[in-house]
Amino acid sequence: MNIGDASARSGVSAKMIRYYEQIGLIPQARRTASGYRDYAEADIHMLRFIARARDLGFPVAEITDLLDLWRDTGRRSADVKALAQARVRELRQKIAHLQEMATTLEDLARSCAGNDRPDCPILRSLEAPPRGGLSKTEDQAQSPTQFNGRIAS
Amino acid sequence: MNIGDASARSGVSAKMIRYYEQIGLIPQARRTASGYRDYAEADIHMLRFIARARDLGFPVAEITDLLDLWRDTGRRSADVKALAQARVRELRQKIAHLQEMATTLEDLARSCAGNDRPDCPILRSLEAPPRGGLSKTEDQAQSPTQFNGRIAS
DNA sequence: TATGGGGCTTCCCACCATGGGAAGGTCAAG
DNA sequence: CTTGACCTTCCCATGGTGGGAAGCCCCATA
Numbered sequence: 448m449n450i451g452d453a454s455a456r457s458g459v460s461a462k463m464i465r466y467y468e469q470i471g472l473i474p475q476a477r478r479t480a481s482g483y484r485d486y487a488e489a490d491i492h493m494l495r496f497i498a499r500a501r502d503l504g505f506p507v508a509e510i511t512d513l514l515d516l517w518r519d520t521g522r523r524s525a526d527v528k529a530l531a532q533a534r535v536r537e538l539r540q541k542i543a544h545l546q547e548m549a550t551t552l553e554d555l556a557r558s559c560a561g562n563d564r565p566d567c568p569i570l571r572s573l574e575a576p577p578r579g580g581l582s583k584t585e586d587q588a589q590s591p592t593q594f595n596g597r598i599a600s
Numbered sequence: 601m602n603i604g605d606a607s608a609r610s611g612v613s614a615k616m617i618r619y620y621e622q623i624g625l626i627p628q629a630r631r632t633a634s635g636y637r638d639y640a641e642a643d644i645h646m647l648r649f650i651a652r653a654r655d656l657g658f659p660v661a662e663i664t665d666l667l668d669l670w671r672d673t674g675r676r677s678a679d680v681k682a683l684a685q686a687r688v689r690e691l692r693q694k695i696a697h698l699q700e701m702a703t704t705l706e707d708l709a710r711s712c713a714g715n716d717r718p719d720c721p722i723l724r725s726l727e728a729p730p731r732g733g734l735s736k737t738e739d740q741a742q743s744p745t746q747f748n749g750r751i752a753s
Numbered sequence: 754t755a756t757g758g759g760g761c762t763t764c765c766c767a768c769c770a771t772g773g774g775a776a777g778g779t780c781a782a783g
Numbered sequence: 784c785t786t787g788a789c790c791t792t793c794c795c796a797t798g799g800t801g802g803g804a805a806g807c808c809c810c811a812t813a
Contacts, residue, residue: 448764461761462801469655479806483761492727499726504701507799518721523712531722533708538702543694548657549691555682560677567677569684570670573652574645604789614790615772634779636790660770 450476453486459493464494472497472507472514503539505530603629604637610647617647625650625660625667657691658683 454461464484467473476484496517500510512530516522520561555569607614617637620626626646629637649670653663665683669675708722 522718523716527720528712528714542698545695559681561681563676565675566679
Protein backbone atom coordinates (compact mmCIF):
# COMPACT_ATOMS: atom_id res chain seq x y z
CA MET A 448 0.00 0.00 0.00
CA ASN A 449 1.33 3.40 -0.98
CA ILE A 450 1.53 6.32 1.38
CA GLY A 451 -1.50 7.93 -0.24
CA ASP A 452 -3.69 4.95 0.55
CA ALA A 453 -2.24 4.66 4.02
CA SER A 454 -3.11 8.30 4.54
CA ALA A 455 -6.67 7.91 3.29
CA ARG A 456 -7.22 4.83 5.41
CA SER A 457 -5.70 6.19 8.58
CA GLY A 458 -6.73 9.80 8.44
CA VAL A 459 -3.14 10.91 8.86
CA SER A 460 -1.82 13.10 6.06
CA ALA A 461 1.05 11.79 3.98
CA LYS A 462 3.10 14.75 5.18
CA MET A 463 2.54 13.74 8.75
CA ILE A 464 3.27 10.09 8.14
CA ARG A 465 6.65 11.04 6.76
CA TYR A 466 7.18 13.40 9.65
CA TYR A 467 6.31 10.76 12.25
CA GLU A 468 8.76 8.44 10.58
CA GLN A 469 11.41 11.12 10.53
CA ILE A 470 11.14 11.88 14.23
CA GLY A 471 11.11 8.20 15.06
CA LEU A 472 7.54 7.95 16.29
CA ILE A 473 6.91 5.17 13.81
CA PRO A 474 9.53 2.83 12.37
CA GLN A 475 10.94 3.43 8.92
CA ALA A 476 8.60 2.06 6.32
CA ARG A 477 9.54 -0.72 3.99
CA ARG A 478 10.35 0.53 0.52
CA THR A 479 9.48 -0.87 -2.87
CA ALA A 480 12.25 -1.37 -5.41
CA SER A 481 11.64 2.13 -6.69
CA GLY A 482 11.78 3.75 -3.28
CA TYR A 483 8.08 4.12 -2.52
CA ARG A 484 7.05 3.57 1.07
CA ASP A 485 4.99 0.43 1.46
CA TYR A 486 2.46 -0.06 4.25
CA ALA A 487 0.61 -3.06 5.61
CA GLU A 488 -2.57 -3.35 7.63
CA ALA A 489 -0.68 -3.27 10.91
CA ASP A 490 0.79 0.08 9.96
CA ILE A 491 -2.64 1.52 9.25
CA HIS A 492 -3.70 0.29 12.64
CA MET A 493 -0.81 2.06 14.26
CA LEU A 494 -1.44 5.26 12.35
CA ARG A 495 -5.05 5.27 13.43
CA PHE A 496 -3.93 4.80 16.98
CA ILE A 497 -1.72 7.82 16.65
CA ALA A 498 -4.42 9.94 15.04
CA ARG A 499 -6.79 9.10 17.81
CA ALA A 500 -4.26 9.89 20.51
CA ARG A 501 -3.59 13.25 18.86
CA ASP A 502 -7.31 13.90 18.86
CA LEU A 503 -7.31 13.35 22.57
CA GLY A 504 -4.61 15.93 23.06
CA PHE A 505 -1.57 13.76 23.56
CA PRO A 506 1.57 15.46 22.35
CA VAL A 507 3.53 13.40 19.89
CA ALA A 508 6.34 12.87 22.37
CA GLU A 509 3.96 11.16 24.73
CA ILE A 510 2.45 8.96 22.09
CA THR A 511 5.75 7.13 21.99
CA ASP A 512 5.07 5.89 25.50
CA LEU A 513 1.50 5.10 24.62
CA LEU A 514 2.61 3.05 21.65
CA ASP A 515 5.09 1.18 23.78
CA LEU A 516 2.36 0.29 26.23
CA TRP A 517 0.06 -0.65 23.41
CA ARG A 518 2.56 -3.13 22.05
CA ASP A 519 3.53 -4.41 25.48
CA THR A 520 0.93 -7.05 26.20
CA GLY A 521 2.36 -7.43 29.69
CA ARG A 522 1.68 -3.79 30.55
CA ARG A 523 -0.05 -2.65 33.71
CA SER A 524 -3.23 -0.75 32.98
CA ALA A 525 -2.28 1.57 35.83
CA ASP A 526 0.55 2.90 33.69
CA VAL A 527 -1.79 3.77 30.86
CA LYS A 528 -4.25 5.33 33.23
CA ALA A 529 -1.55 7.48 34.78
CA LEU A 530 -0.61 8.82 31.38
CA ALA A 531 -4.20 9.65 30.58
CA GLN A 532 -4.71 11.35 33.89
CA ALA A 533 -1.59 13.44 33.53
CA ARG A 534 -2.92 14.55 30.17
CA VAL A 535 -6.26 15.46 31.67
CA ARG A 536 -4.56 17.53 34.30
CA GLU A 537 -2.64 19.44 31.68
CA LEU A 538 -5.72 19.99 29.60
CA ARG A 539 -7.61 21.27 32.62
CA GLN A 540 -4.79 23.65 33.39
CA LYS A 541 -4.84 25.05 29.90
CA ILE A 542 -8.58 25.36 30.07
CA ALA A 543 -8.38 27.28 33.31
CA HIS A 544 -5.87 29.63 31.81
CA LEU A 545 -7.95 30.31 28.72
CA GLN A 546 -11.05 30.65 30.84
CA GLU A 547 -9.44 33.32 32.91
CA MET A 548 -8.43 35.27 29.85
CA ALA A 549 -11.87 34.94 28.33
CA THR A 550 -13.63 36.03 31.48
CA THR A 551 -11.46 39.06 31.94
CA LEU A 552 -11.87 40.10 28.33
CA GLU A 553 -15.58 39.55 28.49
CA ASP A 554 -15.89 41.71 31.56
CA LEU A 555 -13.97 44.44 29.84
CA ALA A 556 -16.05 44.19 26.71
CA ARG A 557 -19.21 44.35 28.74
CA SER A 558 -18.14 47.56 30.36
CA CYS A 559 -17.38 49.15 27.00
CA ALA A 560 -20.14 51.20 25.49
CA GLY A 561 -19.38 50.02 21.99
CA ASN A 562 -20.55 53.16 20.28
CA ASP A 563 -19.03 55.95 18.19
CA ARG A 564 -17.27 57.61 21.12
CA PRO A 565 -13.55 56.93 21.65
CA ASP A 566 -13.71 56.29 25.38
CA CYS A 567 -13.08 52.60 26.05
CA PRO A 568 -12.37 50.71 29.28
CA ILE A 569 -10.74 47.95 27.30
CA LEU A 570 -7.96 50.19 26.09
CA ARG A 571 -7.66 51.82 29.48
CA SER A 572 -7.19 48.44 31.05
CA LEU A 573 -4.55 47.52 28.52
CA GLU A 574 -2.64 50.63 29.43
CA ALA A 575 -2.66 49.93 33.12
CA PRO A 576 -2.91 46.28 34.01
CA PRO A 577 -5.06 45.54 37.05
CA ARG A 578 -2.72 42.86 38.31
CA GLY A 579 -2.13 43.00 42.04
CA GLY A 580 1.33 44.31 42.71
CA LEU A 581 4.16 43.88 40.29
CA SER A 582 6.14 46.94 39.60
CA LYS A 583 9.50 46.92 41.26
CA THR A 584 11.10 44.95 38.39
CA GLU A 585 12.07 42.15 40.72
CA ASP A 586 9.02 40.06 41.44
CA GLN A 587 8.17 38.92 37.95
CA ALA A 588 10.21 35.77 38.37
CA GLN A 589 6.96 33.82 38.95
CA SER A 590 8.25 30.28 38.58
CA PRO A 591 9.29 29.44 35.05
CA THR A 592 7.48 26.16 35.38
CA GLN A 593 4.57 25.70 33.09
CA PHE A 594 3.65 29.12 31.84
CA ASN A 595 6.66 30.36 30.06
CA GLY A 596 4.72 32.31 27.52
CA ARG A 597 1.41 33.98 27.73
CA ILE A 598 -1.38 32.29 25.91
CA ALA A 599 -1.47 28.56 25.65
CA SER A 600 -2.48 28.67 22.03
CA MET B 601 17.15 53.80 28.58
CA ASN B 602 18.75 50.54 27.43
CA ILE B 603 16.81 47.52 26.28
CA GLY B 604 17.53 45.77 29.56
CA ASP B 605 15.85 48.50 31.56
CA ALA B 606 12.99 48.70 29.10
CA SER B 607 12.55 44.98 29.52
CA ALA B 608 12.57 45.12 33.29
CA ARG B 609 10.15 48.00 33.35
CA SER B 610 7.73 46.61 30.81
CA GLY B 611 7.84 42.93 31.58
CA VAL B 612 8.68 42.11 27.97
CA SER B 613 11.93 40.22 27.48
CA ALA B 614 14.70 41.92 25.53
CA LYS B 615 14.47 39.11 23.02
CA MET B 616 10.82 39.84 22.45
CA ILE B 617 11.32 43.58 22.21
CA ARG B 618 13.77 43.03 19.38
CA TYR B 619 11.41 40.54 17.80
CA TYR B 620 8.46 42.94 17.96
CA GLU B 621 10.59 45.56 16.35
CA GLN B 622 11.69 43.16 13.66
CA ILE B 623 8.18 42.14 12.70
CA GLY B 624 7.06 45.75 12.71
CA LEU B 625 4.76 45.59 15.70
CA ILE B 626 6.67 48.43 17.28
CA PRO B 627 8.66 51.09 15.43
CA GLN B 628 12.41 50.84 15.15
CA ALA B 629 14.02 52.13 18.28
CA ARG B 630 16.30 55.13 18.32
CA ARG B 631 19.93 54.16 18.59
CA THR B 632 22.75 55.65 20.60
CA ALA B 633 26.00 56.54 18.87
CA SER B 634 27.30 53.07 19.62
CA GLY B 635 24.25 51.30 18.26
CA TYR B 636 22.41 50.54 21.50
CA ARG B 637 18.64 50.80 21.34
CA ASP B 638 17.35 53.71 23.37
CA TYR B 639 13.90 53.80 24.89
CA ALA B 640 11.76 56.54 26.40
CA GLU B 641 8.82 56.42 28.77
CA ALA B 642 6.32 56.33 25.94
CA ASP B 643 7.97 53.17 24.63
CA ILE B 644 7.68 51.49 27.99
CA HIS B 645 4.05 52.41 28.00
CA MET B 646 3.57 50.82 24.63
CA LEU B 647 5.45 47.68 25.61
CA ARG B 648 3.29 47.30 28.69
CA PHE B 649 0.23 47.65 26.51
CA ILE B 650 1.52 44.86 24.34
CA ALA B 651 2.37 42.62 27.26
CA ARG B 652 -1.07 43.08 28.69
CA ALA B 653 -2.76 42.36 25.39
CA ARG B 654 -0.71 39.16 25.08
CA ASP B 655 -1.80 38.21 28.58
CA LEU B 656 -5.36 38.52 27.41
CA GLY B 657 -4.74 36.16 24.55
CA PHE B 658 -4.48 38.55 21.64
CA PRO B 659 -2.20 37.19 18.95
CA VAL B 660 0.57 39.57 18.03
CA ALA B 661 -0.93 40.15 14.60
CA GLU B 662 -4.06 41.53 16.20
CA ILE B 663 -2.21 43.75 18.59
CA THR B 664 -1.24 45.85 15.62
CA ASP B 665 -4.88 46.82 15.22
CA LEU B 666 -5.23 47.35 18.93
CA LEU B 667 -2.25 49.66 18.96
CA ASP B 668 -3.65 51.60 16.04
CA LEU B 669 -6.90 52.09 17.89
CA TRP B 670 -5.04 53.00 21.03
CA ARG B 671 -3.19 55.76 19.24
CA ASP B 672 -6.23 56.92 17.31
CA THR B 673 -7.96 59.30 19.68
CA GLY B 674 -10.83 59.56 17.25
CA ARG B 675 -11.55 55.84 17.39
CA ARG B 676 -14.97 54.34 17.92
CA SER B 677 -15.12 52.24 21.05
CA ALA B 678 -17.33 49.85 19.11
CA ASP B 679 -14.30 48.87 17.05
CA VAL B 680 -12.30 48.00 20.12
CA LYS B 681 -15.17 46.11 21.59
CA ALA B 682 -15.61 44.09 18.41
CA LEU B 683 -11.98 43.05 18.53
CA ALA B 684 -12.27 41.98 22.13
CA GLN B 685 -15.43 40.04 21.46
CA ALA B 686 -13.95 38.26 18.49
CA ARG B 687 -11.08 37.24 20.75
CA VAL B 688 -13.47 36.00 23.40
CA ARG B 689 -15.26 33.89 20.83
CA GLU B 690 -12.03 32.32 19.75
CA LEU B 691 -10.98 31.63 23.29
CA ARG B 692 -14.35 30.03 24.04
CA GLN B 693 -13.98 27.85 21.01
CA LYS B 694 -10.57 26.66 22.08
CA ILE B 695 -11.89 26.04 25.55
CA ALA B 696 -14.74 23.96 24.22
CA HIS B 697 -12.35 21.90 22.19
CA LEU B 698 -10.02 21.23 25.09
CA GLN B 699 -12.97 20.53 27.32
CA GLU B 700 -14.20 17.87 24.99
CA MET B 701 -10.83 16.20 24.90
CA ALA B 702 -10.50 16.32 28.66
CA THR B 703 -13.94 14.90 29.25
CA THR B 704 -13.45 12.04 26.86
CA LEU B 705 -10.10 11.18 28.34
CA GLU B 706 -11.45 11.40 31.83
CA ASP B 707 -14.28 9.04 30.99
CA LEU B 708 -11.83 6.59 29.57
CA ALA B 709 -9.54 6.85 32.56
CA ARG B 710 -12.47 6.30 34.88
CA SER B 711 -13.37 3.08 33.15
CA CYS B 712 -9.83 1.80 33.41
CA ALA B 713 -9.08 -0.41 36.37
CA GLY B 714 -5.64 1.05 36.85
CA ASN B 715 -4.15 -2.10 38.30
CA ASP B 716 -1.46 -4.61 37.34
CA ARG B 717 -3.51 -6.26 34.63
CA PRO B 718 -2.89 -5.30 31.01
CA ASP B 719 -6.51 -4.90 30.01
CA CYS B 720 -7.27 -1.23 29.43
CA PRO B 721 -10.25 0.50 27.85
CA ILE B 722 -8.10 3.52 27.09
CA LEU B 723 -5.89 1.61 24.73
CA ARG B 724 -8.86 -0.20 23.26
CA SER B 725 -10.48 3.11 22.53
CA LEU B 726 -7.34 4.39 20.90
CA GLU B 727 -7.34 1.40 18.61
CA ALA B 728 -10.92 1.86 17.55
CA PRO B 729 -12.20 5.41 17.88
CA PRO B 730 -15.76 5.67 19.16
CA ARG B 731 -16.61 8.48 16.78
CA GLY B 732 -20.02 8.09 15.18
CA GLY B 733 -19.51 6.70 11.72
CA LEU B 734 -16.27 7.16 9.93
CA SER B 735 -14.76 4.09 8.52
CA LYS B 736 -15.19 3.81 4.81
CA THR B 737 -12.16 6.05 4.07
CA GLU B 738 -14.34 8.63 2.38
CA ASP B 739 -16.13 10.65 4.98
CA GLN B 740 -13.21 12.11 6.85
CA ALA B 741 -13.27 15.28 4.81
CA GLN B 742 -14.85 17.09 7.81
CA SER B 743 -14.57 20.68 6.64
CA PRO B 744 -11.02 22.03 6.74
CA THR B 745 -12.32 25.22 8.28
CA GLN B 746 -11.06 26.03 11.70
CA PHE B 747 -9.58 22.84 13.01
CA ASN B 748 -6.77 22.09 10.71
CA GLY B 749 -4.74 20.34 13.32
CA ARG B 750 -5.79 18.41 16.32
CA ILE B 751 -5.10 19.95 19.64
CA ALA B 752 -5.19 23.67 20.07
CA SER B 753 -2.10 23.61 22.20
C1' DT C 754 4.98 2.42 -27.69
C1' DA C 755 4.59 7.05 -26.53
C1' DT C 756 2.56 10.41 -23.75
C1' DG C 757 0.20 12.40 -20.03
C1' DG C 758 -1.40 12.82 -15.51
C1' DG C 759 -1.21 11.68 -10.97
C1' DG C 760 1.48 9.75 -7.22
C1' DC C 761 5.78 9.35 -5.02
C1' DT C 762 10.44 11.05 -3.41
C1' DT C 763 13.41 14.65 -0.97
C1' DC C 764 14.31 19.25 0.43
C1' DC C 765 13.30 23.83 1.83
C1' DC C 766 10.11 27.41 3.65
C1' DA C 767 6.38 29.24 6.68
C1' DC C 768 3.66 29.62 10.66
C1' DC C 769 3.71 31.61 15.99
C1' DA C 770 6.08 33.22 19.97
C1' DT C 771 9.66 32.29 22.59
C1' DG C 772 14.21 31.01 24.45
C1' DG C 773 19.28 29.62 23.99
C1' DG C 774 23.63 30.67 22.77
C1' DA C 775 27.84 32.23 20.16
C1' DA C 776 30.87 35.94 18.53
C1' DG C 777 32.05 40.39 19.11
C1' DG C 778 31.50 45.48 20.50
C1' DT C 779 30.57 48.90 24.63
C1' DC C 780 30.19 50.90 28.96
C1' DA C 781 31.05 51.86 33.71
C1' DA C 782 33.19 50.78 38.00
C1' DG C 783 37.29 49.58 40.25
C1' DC D 784 43.34 49.56 31.87
C1' DT D 785 40.99 45.51 33.18
C1' DT D 786 36.91 43.20 34.24
C1' DG D 787 32.33 42.00 34.03
C1' DA D 788 27.82 43.20 32.80
C1' DC D 789 25.51 44.70 29.10
C1' DC D 790 24.55 45.38 24.22
C1' DT D 791 24.62 43.96 19.15
C1' DT D 792 23.54 40.54 15.27
C1' DC D 793 22.96 35.95 13.67
C1' DC D 794 21.65 31.19 13.80
C1' DC D 795 19.08 27.30 15.92
C1' DA D 796 15.24 24.87 18.31
C1' DT D 797 10.70 24.21 19.77
C1' DG D 798 5.70 21.64 17.91
C1' DG D 799 2.96 20.12 14.56
C1' DT D 800 1.27 21.19 10.31
C1' DG D 801 0.88 22.74 5.46
C1' DG D 802 2.78 24.53 0.86
C1' DG D 803 5.46 23.92 -2.91
C1' DA D 804 9.38 22.86 -6.17
C1' DA D 805 12.24 19.58 -8.71
C1' DG D 806 12.62 15.27 -10.23
C1' DC D 807 11.38 10.18 -10.49
C1' DC D 808 7.77 6.36 -11.18
C1' DC D 809 3.70 3.95 -12.66
C1' DC D 810 -0.28 3.01 -15.21
C1' DA D 811 -3.78 3.70 -18.60
C1' DT D 812 -5.22 5.26 -22.76
C1' DA D 813 -4.53 6.69 -27.46
